[in-house]
Amino acid sequence: MYGQPSLRQRHGGFQRADKDTMSNHNAASLSISLEPDSGVPAHRQIHEQIRLLIESRRLPIGARLSSSRRLAAELGVSRMTTQTALDSLLAEGYLVSAPRRGLFVAEHLPLSAAPDAASLPTHISARDSGRDIIRFESGAAVADFPNQAWRRCLRQSWLSPSLELMEGTLPGGYPPLRSAVADMLYSLRGLRCAPEHILITAGNRDALTLVLNTLRRLHPERSSVWLETPCYPPVLNGLRGLGLTPKPLNVDSEGAQIPNAPEDPSQSTASLAALVTPARQYPLGHMMSARRRQQWLDHLAARSRNGDSLWLIEDDYDSEFIYEGRPQAPLSAADETGHSILLGSFSKSLFRSLRLGYIVAPPALIEPLRATQKTLGQAAALPLQPALHHFIDSGEFASHLRRMRRLYLDRRDQSLEMLHRAGLPLTPWPCRSGMHLIAELDHDCPLDDVQWAQRAETYHLQLDTLARHYWAEGQARHRGFLLGFSARDIDYQQRAMELLQQSLNAQARNPA
Numbered sequence: 296m297y298g299q300p301s302l303r304q305r306h307g308g309f310q311r312a313d314k315d316t317m318s319n320h321n322a323a324s325l326s327i328s329l330e331p332d333s334g335v336p337a338h339r340q341i342h343e344q345i346r347l348l349i350e351s352r353r354l355p356i357g358a359r360l361s362s363s364r365r366l367a368a369e370l371g372v373s374r375m376t377t378q379t380a381l382d383s384l385l386a387e388g389y390l391v392s393a394p395r396r397g398l399f400v401a402e403h404l405p406l407s408a409a410p411d412a413a414s415l416p417t418h419i420s421a422r423d424s425g426r427d428i429i430r431f432e433s434g435a436a437v438a439d440f441p442n443q444a445w446r447r448c449l450r451q452s453w454l455s456p457s458l459e460l461m462e463g464t465l466p467g468g469y470p471p472l473r474s475a476v477a478d479m480l481y482s483l484r485g486l487r488c489a490p491e492h493i494l495i496t497a498g499n500r501d502a503l504t505l506v507l508n509t510l511r512r513l514h515p516e517r518s519s520v521w522l523e524t525p526c527y528p529p530v531l532n533g534l535r536g537l538g539l540t541p542k543p544l545n546v547d548s549e550g551a552q553i554p555n556a557p558e559d560p561s562q563s564t565a566s567l568a569a570l571v572t573p574a575r576q577y578p579l580g581h582m583m584s585a586r587r588r589q590q591w592l593d594h595l596a597a598r599s600r601n602g603d604s605l606w607l608i609e610d611d612y613d614s615e616f617i618y619e620g621r622p623q624a625p626l627s628a629a630d631e632t633g634h635s636i637l638l639g640s641f642s643k644s645l646f647r648s649l650r651l652g653y654i655v656a657p658p659a660l661i662e663p664l665r666a667t668q669k670t671l672g673q674a675a676a677l678p679l680q681p682a683l684h685h686f687i688d689s690g691e692f693a694s695h696l697r698r699m700r701r702l703y704l705d706r707r708d709q710s711l712e713m714l715h716r717a718g719l720p721l722t723p724w725p726c727r728s729g730m731h732l733i734a735e736l737d738h739d740c741p742l743d744d745v746q747w748a749q750r751a752e753t754y755h756l757q758l759d760t761l762a763r764h765y766w767a768e769g770q771a772r773h774r775g776f777l778l779g780f781s782a783r784d785i786d787y788q789q790r791a792m793e794l795l796q797q798s799l800n801a802q803a804r805n806p807a
């Protein structure tokens with residue numbers, strides 16, 4: 296659709312383009328559409344749409360843009376408006392100017408832009424351009440956090456801090472907190488474990504780094520890990536950051552499927568571990584079925600009998616929030632091979648910036664994990680651990696969870712109701728737990744999820760697409776959005792829903 300990049304910035308200068316291959320990109324070929332009702336200034340809308348076209352490489356390196364005068368005439372705005380948009384793209388480094396010849400897409404995009412099409416995130420980050428970005432947020436409702444109780448716990452925890460706490464000589468974390476986590480896991484999930492089996496971490500990412508580094512040391516010949524697709528993108532990035540190769544585990548309505556390919560344990564392609572989210576598949580939300588749980592347990596047992604151990608890493612990130620039915624025990628509670636590792640986090644149950652989580656390790660891994668923690672250094676800050684211990688021990692944590700469960704259930708129901716009233720071509724999936732729902736695109740939806748998210752940017756609505764969570768080539772995918780409902784009040788949610796509706800209506804009036 297767009298001409299080949301005929302003009303390149305090379306050796307610090309421009310080469311003359313072949314006249315025939317160089318075409319101007321005018322408003323029609325850029326499919327810029329302006330929304331007068333969006334409340335976003337026209338120059339900002341033009342700027343954002345051209346930026347997205349450049350970042351997605353739909354406007355390739357070296358492409359020439361029409362002049363500000365011509366764009367203004369085509370879009371029916373003043374020249375000052377188009378000039379302002381083009382000037383800011385120039386200043387940000389998306390465009391370069393060649394004297395007397397015009398504006399061209401720069402060869403080297405700003406660092407914040409996607410480096411190449413293959414790694415382009417399909418979830419586009421909206422930028423703050425003077426107005427707040429609205430999102431369907433799935434985090435903890437921090438405005439409803441019991442600050443008074445937390446303040447009491449902070450105070451109490453620092454009345455006479457122990458020297459060990461300040462010197463950081465508590466491997467595995469603050470012992471009373473480890474005991475409190477063990478009790479909590481028994482009462483919430485029916486998992487029996489001793490405090491010695493628990494290591495306090497700086498959240499899920501730290502836990503994963505510790506576990507994978509440890510497993511890597513134990514099995515240096517192995518370099519791949521089975522990972523669900525779709526999955527939580529930071530986990531995929533974390534694996535790759537450690538030099539591990541992800542192997543795709545497909546997900547169906549029963550949860551993660553069992554690895555289908557046989558593996559030769561003597562080969563470096565044999566996997567170190569499988570990383571799964573049985574309590575609530577992230578992002579699709581399915582609880583693993585009893586049948587699939589048994590298949591996983593059988594698989595672990597068979598591999599263990601063959602002497603070809605596969606470690607199972609279970610990411611349990613928000614199982615505290617179940618609205619229908621009872622929580623399941625983690626797989627590690629039923630695994631008799633001693634190869635299951637449970638990762639938990641307080642990011643969802645308390646708040647994200649706390650950066651505290653835990654690992655429940657099988658006996659054979661405790662010492663190796665501690666050794667890794669010693670080598671890498673302890674990432675979890677100790678001073679907050681006694682406060683968290685008081686918070687759990689005093690019963691505040693349990694009552695906070697009860698209140699949040701009621702609040703999130705109410706927000707879930709209201710969000711479903713709003714979605715229903717909005718009459719959009721989106722079908723919500725049943726949502727029995729967690730903090731977001733999946734809204735799948737209907738077949739007659741005129742846009743795919745990525746296109747809709749791009750449209751929504753103009754309205755300062757940032758949508759989280761399902762597309763962003765799939766990572767395996769050629770895989771059948773659901774199309775839709777993750778609509779978080781937990782973090783914000785109903786007025787905010789209503790605003791997000793209106794913007795969702797407006798961005799689709801804009802498409803109907805102005806198809807790309």
Ligand SMILES: Cc1ncc(COP(=O)(O)O)c(C=O)c1O
Binds near residue numbers: 497499500572647651
């Ligand atoms: C799948 C999944 N795992 C883990 C986490 C928690 O990560 P962290 O403890 O690093 O905040 C989240 C939080 O959103 C998540 O969605």
